[in-house]
Amino acid sequence: MLQLKNIKKDYMLAGKPFPALKGIDLSFKENEFVSILGPSGCGKTTLLNIIGGLDRYTSGDLLIEGKSTKDFKDQDWDAYRNATIGFVFQTYNLISHLSVLDNVEMSLRLSGVSAKERKERAIKVLVDVGLEEHIYKKPNQLSGGQMQRVAIARSLVNNPKILLADEPTGALDSETSEQIMKLIEKISKDRLVIMVTHNAEIAEAHSDRIVHLLDGLVTLDSRPSEPVKKEKTEKLENKKTSMSYITAIKTSFKNLLTKKGRTIITALAGSIGIIGIALVLSISNGMTTYTNNIQSDALAGFPITVDQTVVAFGPPEEVTNPRPDLEYISDDLFAPYDSDSSLSSHQNIITTEFITYLSEMNPEYYNSISYTRGLSLNVVNLSDNGSYISVPTASSGVSFFGGSSYFNEMPNNPDFIQTQYDVIFGDYPTSYNQVVLIVDERNRIDLTLLEDLGINIEDEYTSQDLIGRTFKVVLNDLFYNEVGGVYIESTNYENMYNNSQILIEISGILRVKEEASSEILDTGIGYTSFLTDYLLNIEKDSNVVAAQVASPTINVLTGSAFNSTFTYDGVMRSIGGDATPVAVQIYPVSFEYKDEIKAYIDVFNVGLDETNQIIYTDLAETISGTISSLINTITIILAAFAAISLVVSSVMIGIITYVSVVERTKEIGIMRSLGARKKDISRIFNAETLLIGFTAGIFGIIVSFLLNIPINLLVERFIDVPNFASLPATSALFLIVLSTLLTLIAGLFPSRIAAKRDPVVALRTE
Structure with missing residues (x-):
């Protein structure tokens, strides 16, 4: 069954080989009890470890059931130790933190045996060695003899063909030693048992065969066994060991x-x-x-805006650096660069088609869509001190956000405005000649606005001082004087005031609500789209508009040719000859609906070239981001x-x-x-x-x-x-x-x- 051919084993000591076994030739039969005797250091344990696959021979060959182990790899030796070999050690070598049952089950765990079968086989072998009452104890709760019985049970549970015992009674008293030896002798009846011992009496009393070792050589073999020659070499078949992850986790958990x-x-x-x-x-x-x-x-009320010009920042223009090795140049070298190169602009062309497209948007998405026209208001007033003044108004084309004008057209949705603002005094405008005064949350009014409206500066005012205040809007034909084909603004404010028929009155005062999501209106004068529509309907037939239509290349307000700053379309919108909006403000119902609105505009851009695409600005998204x-x-x-x-x-x-x-x-x-x-x-x-x-x-x-x-x-x-x-x-x-x-x-x-x-x-x- 087991054959050793000229087995040699060298250990390296101080870089030089030291022989432990010098050529062992032994054969072992099935079902025999062989004891190996010899003094300490003669190579007994080394021989046992080589037979058990724990150590590797330097030369020679070890055959198991006729199969050479020369070409065994680590996994082959592992499988060999698990299925063919059972070890019994002098010091028991039990795992202290595991129970008796778990110790015996360990080799079965490595074999991949199911939990149920594992337990049944382990309990059976523990009963066979007389430990049925100690199955769930820990090793430290057992006597020396009982622990050795556990070790024997563990070595037998996988039904090995060879049992190796290294001084199995060395740590036991004589009575217990005799019990263990009888148990091992009984085991040798159906498998090969090889025992290393110093005790010649025990060996002679229980062994079938005694082999003497001295200095790494066999000096005496009481019953030499010749290898059995078979017509067909037996093949050793050992199932590969494999501990599952679950088993590893359970083992670790117990530890x-x-x-x-x-x-x-x-x-x-x-x-x-x-x-x-x-x-x-x-x-x-x-x-x-x-x-x-x-x-x-706070940001839900911020509109998505489509301005006539959208400016974006980009990387600065690449220029040649005269001295690339220096960040600060002190040489007499200078290089030009375009300071505006980091700005890129897009001109939104707001067409009737786009306005129609917006009108078809789901009204659940927005509270209001406000169109800003480019019409400039010509305003004059009679001040409290009796002088006639021109009230400065910036173009309505300036965006609500960042604009400096105190005159702004309000979104065409009174209900929406009044969800964000309280009419604290007076009434909300219902006709073209009514406007509102918009104050901040602390009822404050900018000094500049009061001065522009000709109101004497005082410490405080009441609603009666403000509501009912009037000023006049002057039409183009009264506002402009023609001089040599150029239309110049009149400075005769008294004449304009006295002859203008459009009297505008402050009908109410608005203040943002405390719970409002945002301030969608600038403080100052807010007028309705009624006034814008009313003026556009009249101004389209004014003299200055007719003159500008007849002179498409020359600006009739300056007498100069149009350029990138003053364009024909821009001037026509300013004097009321073109009602096309210059900006659009879309006020979403909620913050979530902003994405729906933007997606809707993105659909409009599909298929359009870059020039005709509409680029929108979402200030809320910028702040949020x-x-x-x-x-x-x-x-x-x-x-x-x-x-x-x-x-x-x-x-x-x-x-x-x-x-x-x-x-x-x-x-x-x-x-x-x-x-x-x-x-x-x-x-x-x-x-x-x-x-x-x-x-x-x-x-x-x-x-x-x-x-x-x-x-x-x-x-x-x-x-x-x-x-x-x-x-x-x-x-x-x-x-x-x-x-x-x-x-x-x-x-x-x-x-x-x-x-x-x-x-x-x-x-x-x-």
């Missing part, structure tokens, strides 16, 4: 339970980083939700600081795992003797770090949820926002996975060290 204190402290330390990151994410999520709500309320970017940046920075502690704790877990490897070196040797692969050993320690990381992640998330309670109470007390800090379930799951992965990675190096432990050396470790 961690034996060191509860260390495991809990390690998990607590590992959870610190998770707690830090979880709290940062919780507060960041609360801040994002809070700011989004504020933005939704800036705030979100700021919050995200702060979150990343804080999370990065918290992650440092997470990395440190992961490294600490790696160190603790290494300590565990050192502490369990003998356990590694035991498992290798049972057939565990290097991969199985590595898998056990990886599973251990994985469990610690998972536990740390779970604990960190639980603590974070608990800490969010006082945080939310404090935040609610100061800013009256309940449930401010909250950790999303996806973030919590991510952090648990992150903790598990980091600790797993940290444990890879120690687990590789464990896997590379020499099983022979590991078994000798105390």
Whole structure:
């Protein structure tokens, strides 16, 4: 069954080979009890380890059932130890933190046997060796003889063909030794038993055959066995060992339970980083939700605007640097560049087709669509001191946001305006000759506006001082005087005031509501589209408009040719000859509907070239994006600081795992003797770090949820926002996975060290 051919084994000492076995030729039969005797250092244990596959011979060959082992790889030796060999050691070599049953089951775990079959086979063999009452005890609860019986049961549970016993009675008293030897003698009836011992009496009393070793050579063999020649060589078939991940996790879990204190402290330390990151994410999520709500309320009223000119910033123009090696040039060298090269502009062509397209948009998306016309108001007034003045008004083409005019056309939706503003005194305009005075939230009016309207500056006013105030709008034919084909603004304000028939009256005072989402109107004078339409209908037939139509290349207001600043279309809109809007403001119903409106405009642009496309501006999105970017940046920075502690704790877990490897070196040797692969050993320690990381992640998330309670109470007390800090379930799951992965990675190096432990050396470790 077993044959050793000229087996030699050399150990390297101080760089030189030292022979332990000098050429062993032995054959063993099935069902015999062979004792190997010899003094210490003669090579007995080395021979036993080579037969058991724990150590490798230097030369020669070892045949099992006629199959050479010369070409065996690590996995073949692992399978061989698991299925063919059973080990019984002098010091029992039981795994202390496992029960008797678990110790016996270990080799079956490595074989991939199911849990049910594992338990049945282990219990049966424990009953056979007389330990049915001690199945669930730990090894330290047994006597020496009982522990050796457990070791024998473990060696037999996989029904090996060869049982190797290394001084099995060396640590036992004579009575117990006799019991163990009778048990081993009984086992030898149906398998090969090879025992190493110093006790010649025991060997002679129980063995079928005694082999004497001295200085690495066989000096005496009481019953030499010749190898059986068979017509057909038997093939040794050993099933590859494979410990499943589930088995590895269960084994690691049991080990961690034996060191509860260390495991809990390690998990607590590992959870610190998770707690830090979880709290940062919780507060960041609360801040994002809070700011989004504020933005939704504060920015919902900000319109999506389509201005005539859209300016964008781009990279500056590339220019040749006279001295590329210098940032600041002190030489007498200068280079030109275009300061406007970083600006790019797009001219929106607002056509009737586009206006019609907007009118077909779903009205659920918006509160109002306001069209700004380019008509300039010509306003004069009689001041309180009796002088006639021209009231300066900027072109209505200036955008609501960033414009400097105190005269602005209001969106054509009174109901929408009055959801955002209160008419605190007077009435909302209902005709073209009525306007409103818009004050700020503290009832203040700009001094410049009061001066422009000719109102004497006083400390305070009442509504009676303001409502009913009038001024006049002057038509083109009265406002312009023709001089040599050029139309010049008149300076005779008294004449214009006395002859103008369009008297405008302040009918009411508007103030933004306290709960309003935003201030959609500038403070000053707000007039309705009724006035704009009324004036356009008249001015289209004015003399200056007719003159400009007849002179398409010359600006009749200046007598000069049109240029990029003063265009024909621009002048025509200013004097009332063109009613085409210069800007559009779309006021969404809510912050969410902004995307629907923008998507609707994007559809209009499909298929159009770049020149004819409509480019819109969403100021709310710009502000929102800036705030979100700021919050995200702060979150990343804080999370990065918290992650440092997470990395440190992961490294600490790696160190603790290494300590565990050192502490369990003998356990590694035991498992290798049972057939565990290097991969199985590595898998056990990886599973251990994985469990610690998972536990740390779970604990960190639980603590974070608990800490969010006082945080939310404090935040609610100061800013009256309940449930401010909250950790999303996806973030919590991510952090648990992150903790598990980091600790797993940290444990890879120690687990590789464990896997590379020499099983022979590991078994000798105390």
